[in-house]
Amino acid sequence: MDTAAERFNRAVGAQIRAExxxxxxxxxxxxxxxxxxxSSLVKYLDGERHIPVSSVYRISSLWALPPEVIVExxxxxxxxxxxxxxxPATVTDLSSRRHDAPPFEVHEERGAAYDQADGEVSDPEEP
Incomplete structure (x- = not known):
């Protein structure tokens, strides 16, 4: 199970990687x-192992950065x-969609016609 503590540990690892x-x-x-x-450092950075506070301190000390800055x-x-x-996920209400749309829509960005009846796309360049 993905716990809040595990997600926070990954955030610390990601922040150290960014630093x-x-x-x-x-x-x-x-x-x-x-x-x-x-190997331990990579596992810390990837969130595969819990990062000891002493390791955060040693790493942050390399850049004269207080460890609480990394944690913050x-x-x-x-x-x-x-x-x-x-x-919440964005949900598109399909009940208000028009059901009397024409059988073909032209997709200008692709230059193709889409047949709504059978779901196939035809290329206008093909004979």
């Missing part, structure tokens, strides 16, 4: 500078993702 890129660093470089194994930015990322996740 790595923003500071012109690499995963390999961060791994070497912090002593965190590359990750929180913004998390709440944005959560709001999009919980927003």
């Amino acid at each position: 790595i890129a923003a500071h012109g660093d690499t995963v390999k470089g961060v791994s070497e500078k912090t002593g965190i194994s590359r 930015r990750a929180s913004e990322r998390y709440f944005l993702d959560e709001s999009q996740r919980r927003s």
Whole structure:
């Protein structure tokens, strides 16, 4: 099951990955500078493993960035993702659709005619 804690952990990993890129660093470089194994770091960044607070601290220290800044930015990322996740899907009401439409519609952007009866598209260039 995908819990809120797991989603937040992924947000922290995504934020650290963004910080790595923003500071012109690499995963390999961060791994070497912090002593965190590359495989563990990748799992943290991908949200496959929980990120220890001590690792967030060591990583953020590379850029003289307080660890709470990373967590705060990750929180913004998390709440944005959560709001999009919980927003209701857009539903198109088809009951108000016209049922007396002509049997063909011309799709100008494709230059093709669409036969509403059998759902086939014909190319006007074909004989």
